[in-house]
Amino acid sequence: MHDRCRTLAGAVLRSALVNDLDFDKLLDAMPDAVLVADMESRIVYANASVHTLLGWAPEALIGQSLHAIQPERLHEPHDIGFGRYATTGVRSLFGVPIRLTARRFDGTECDVELNLAEIRDTSGGRLVLGVLRDLGERVELERHLAVLRYLRAITAAAAHLWTRLDPKLVLTTLTDVLVNDFDAALARTWIYERETNLLRLTTSAGLSTRIKGSSRETMDVATHPSKVAAVARTRTPLIRNGLTDAAFDQAWIEREDLKSVACLPLVAGNHLLGVMVGFFREPMRDEVSETIGHLAALGAAALNDARLVGQEREARAVADRARGRFELLARVSERLARSLNLEVVAQDVADALVPDFADWCVVDLISESRSLETMAMAHRISEMADRIGRLRAMYPPSERIPPHAIYRAIDSGRTVCETVNDEELVARAVDDHHLALLREVGIGSHVVVPLIARDRVMGAVSLVRGPERPPFDADEVATAEDLARRTALAADNARLYRSAQQAIALRDRFLAVASHELRTPLTVVRGNWELLGRRLRSMRTASDGQREQIDTSLRRLGQGIEQLRRLVEDLLDVNRLRGGSVELHRTELDVVALIHDTVAGIEDPATRAQVRLTLPEETVLGWWDAARLTQVIHNLVANALKYSPPGTAVEVSLAALDTKVTIRISDSGIGIAADQLDAIFEPFSRAPNASAQHYPGLGLGLAVSREIVTQLGGRIWAESPGEGRGSTFVVELRRGSPA
Ligand code: ADP
Numbered sequence: 001m002h003d004r005c006r007t008l009a010g011a012v013l014r015s016a017l018v019n020d021l022d023f024d025k026l027l028d029a030m031p032d033a034v035l036v037a038d039m040e041s042r043i044v045y046a047n048a049s050v051h052t053l054l055g056w057a058p059e060a061l062i063g064q065s066l067h068a069i070q071p072e073r074l075h076e077p078h079d080i081g082f083g084r085y086a087t088t089g090v091r092s093l094f095g096v097p098i099r100l101t102a103r104r105f106d107g108t109e110c111d112v113e114l115n116l117a118e119i120r121d122t123s124g125g126r127l128v129l130g131v132l133r134d135l136g137e138r139v140e141l142e143r144h145l146a147v148l149r150y151l152r153a154i155t156a157a158a159a160h161l162w163t164r165l166d167p168k169l170v171l172t173t174l175t176d177v178l179v180n181d182f183d184a185a186l187a188r189t190w191i192y193e194r195e196t197n198l199l200r201l202t203t204s205a206g207l208s209t210r211i212k213g214s215s216r217e218t219m220d221v222a223t224h225p226s227k228v229a230a231v232a233r234t235r236t237p238l239i240r241n242g243l244t245d246a247a248f249d250q251a252w253i254e255r256e257d258l259k260s261v262a263c264l265p266l267v268a269g270n271h272l273l274g275v276m277v278g279f280f281r282e283p284m285r286d287e288v289s290e291t292i293g294h295l296a297a298l299g300a301a302a303l304n305d306a307r308l309v310g311q312e313r314e315a316r317a318v319a320d321r322a323r324g325r326f327e328l329l330a331r332v333s334e335r336l337a338r339s340l341n342l343e344v345v346a347q348d349v350a351d352a353l354v355p356d357f358a359d360w361c362v363v364d365l366i367s368e369s370r371s372l373e374t375m376a377m378a379h380r381i382s383e384m385a386d387r388i389g390r391l392r393a394m395y396p397p398s399e400r401i402p403p404h405a406i407y408r409a410i411d412s413g414r415t416v417c418e419t420v421n422d423e424e425l426v427a428r429a430v431d432d433h434h435l436a437l438l439r440e441v442g443i444g445s446h447v448v449v450p451l452i453a454r455d456r457v458m459g460a461v462s463l464v465r466g467p468e469r470p471p472f473d474a475d476e477v478a479t480a481e482d483l484a485r486r487t488a489l490a491a492d493n494a495r496l497y498r499s500a501q502q503a504i505a506l507r508d509r510f511l512a513v514a515s516h517e518l519r520t521p522l523t524v525v526r527g528n529w530e531l532l533g534r535r536l537r538s539m540r541t542a543s544d545g546q547r548e549q550i551d552t553s554l555r556r557l558g559q560g561i562e563q564l565r566r567l568v569e570d571l572l573d574v575n576r577l578r579g580g581s582v583e584l585h586r587t588e589l590d591v592v593a594l595i596h597d598t599v600a601g602i603e604d605p606a607t608r609a610q611v612r613l614t615l616p617e618e619t620v621l622g623w624w625d626a627a628r629l630t631q632v633i634h635n636l637v638a639n640a641l642k643y644s645p646p647g648t649a650v651e652v653s654l655a656a657l658d659t660k661v662t663i664r665i666s667d668s669g670i671g672i673a674a675d676q677l678d679a680i681f682e683p684f685s686r687a688p689n690a691s692a693q694h695y696p697g698l699g700l701g702l703a704v705s706r707e708i709v710t711q712l713g714g715r716i717w718a719e720s721p722g723e724g725r726g727s728t729f730v731v732e733l734r735r736g737s738p739a
């Protein structure tokens with residue numbers, strides 16, 4: 001189509017020439033500017049449209065050099081090209097549309113398309129015909145399209161920027177977009193560290209990272225002479241065409257053929273976050289300088305969000321870690337409170353720490369002879385615990401040089417926290433088998449915390465992580481120390497408890513043997529005392545006075561023997577009743593009658609008169625062991641009389657229900673402190689007020705009574721408003737059945 005038009009135009013022109021039509025009018029009617037120049041590059045013809053396009057009056061151009069309508073920078077290339085054509089006739093630019101910039105009359109420039117053709121004047125001389133077409137609108141359109149393209153690239157980048165808000169990723173996206181979409185030859189970003197006022201080179205794309213290792217990898221914003229530092233300092237973008245400034249490495253600029261640079265600060269709010277730089281091989285086009293600012297703004301916003309997300313993530317991680325530590329401490333404390341057994345305590349702690357806090361854990365105690373006694377161990381993989389056991393048995397931690405971390409912790413009383421690499425394992429291993437075991441259990445880092453209680457180092461807790469896990473950080477070491485403190489305290493309590501238990505067991509064994517051994521001679525003494533009494537009383541030779549003296553001595557002796565007998569019986573009872581070796585003989589009996597009889601058994605009439613009974617008239621039957629129940633009532637009444645002032649009343653009452661009876665024995669005596677109400681039922685336990693006021697007693701009666709009542713299926717307890725305010729002992733018994 002285009003070619004057909006051209007042919008047509010040629011035909012019209014030819015006919016115009018042939019028919020001698022007004023050729024000038026024809027050319028003036030054309031919308032394009034038409035110029036004809038001779039071989040000296042002088043304008044010999046210009047049509048009317050020259051004025052519309054270039055602002056020149058056509059006649060004013062006649063005789064002028066073509067330079068008149070060219071920007072100065074194109075003069076030299078024009079002269080060279082035109083000169084070559086004039087002398088050689090080589091028409092390299094003819095026949096193809098050329099895009100170039102023309103200069104208007106007023107000095108402004110415009111984009112034009114130039115088509116060249118050679119024509120001849122009437123004498124056959126060569127002339128050059130140029131047709132200039134205004135490209136202003138098209139160029140503008142193209143520019144808009146380019147802007148659109150860049151904006152689209154930026155929008156696409158935005159989607160990417162916010163997918164994973166990580167600073168490094170944001171900056172990588174920026175450099176990639178600069179290179180791939182903005183055609184940068186080299187793109188770089190620096191991140192700004194506010195604390196140090198440093199810019200740190202973070203991402204680079206395009207040309208080789210030649211600058212790596214140079215002074216530009218980190219730059220002090222305050223002092224560095226580079227443009228990048230200046231942009232950060234002033235927070236003002238630098239967009240420059242022509243890179244002749246000495247601040248740029250000229251050799252490099254020339255070698256890489258770089259023409260322009262855009263260096264923009266990444267700023268969000270008032271915060272400088274970094275700097276983004278692009279070097280280009282083209283002069284900076286308007287569309288790039290217009291849109292690159294958007295990219296920087298977007299990058300800065302994403303970077304800021306990434307920073308905030310990072311801060312939040314960090315804060316959440318800190319809170320999570322604190323919560324984890326708190327939960328761990330609570331878990332361990334709870335376990336520590338569960339038992340007073342040393343091994344159980346240690347194993348509970350080890351189990352609570354593995355596998356979350358450590359991959360494996362060993363709790364050791366140190367003996368007087370400085371050997372280690374392993375109290376507990378736990379491993380993430382349960383079978384591995386045996387492996388640790390084997391390792392410890394075959395290759396016990398050595399205290400020789402270099403001493404094992406456990407000995408170092410125990411001897412210094414301080415935590416040992418170390419990372420351990422394979423070389424150190426090799427150095428530590430005694431032989432190949434030892435090394436294999438060490439590698440197998442997995443040692444990458446350990447924390448060994450001494451167990452200290454009452455200023456004494458008892459042992460150590462060793463916490464170990466495998467090489468694949470990060471070593472313990474400062475917070476975790478503090479947690480381990482806290483745990484060790486609690487463990488040491490619990491272990492110390494367990495140890496004290498164990499020695500107290502051992503002492504009690506020893507005492508009980510001794511008393512069991514002693515009371516048993518005392519019983520036989522006591523029976524002999526008692527028998528002989530009775531015999532002696534009978535014989536002396538029948539002696540006729542004694543006077544009345546002598547007889548009276550003998551009676552008094554015999555009575556006192558009898559009282560002493562009875563006291564001793566009760567004591568031995570009580571001792572035996574405590575042990576037998578607790579050991580479960582006493583069988584109760586239940587029969588149906590009337591507890592009202594039993595109480596009457598027990599009180600009636602009090603020998604001294606005055607003492608007996610102190611006891612006031614409030615008992616039902618009728619019988620109250622139940623299935624109990626008569627002798628044992630009598631023993632309980634007797635103990636309680638005797639105590640009430642013993643621990644209250646002479647002559648004061650002791651009340652004994654009985655309340656009966658269908659299924660149970662409640663017996664209460666109250667006095668107005670020395671009373672019982674609240675914290676002693678339960679303790680006095682322990683064997684050999686006496687309240688401080690009883691001992692302080694020198695009441696005789698061993699603290700066995702109540703222990704025996706509780707054992708009996710418990711075995712009868714009942715309960716016994718003491719009540720008192722406090723010391724000096726009297727006491728009440730309550731016995732509650734189920735009436736029961738023959739079974
Ligand atoms: P004992 O009387 O031989 O000390 P018990 O086992 O009978 O042994 O009593 C234990 C302790 O209970 C006494 O030492 C005393 O402190 C306290 N106690 C028992 N009965 C009374 C009471 N009626 N009033 C005050 N304290 C009492």
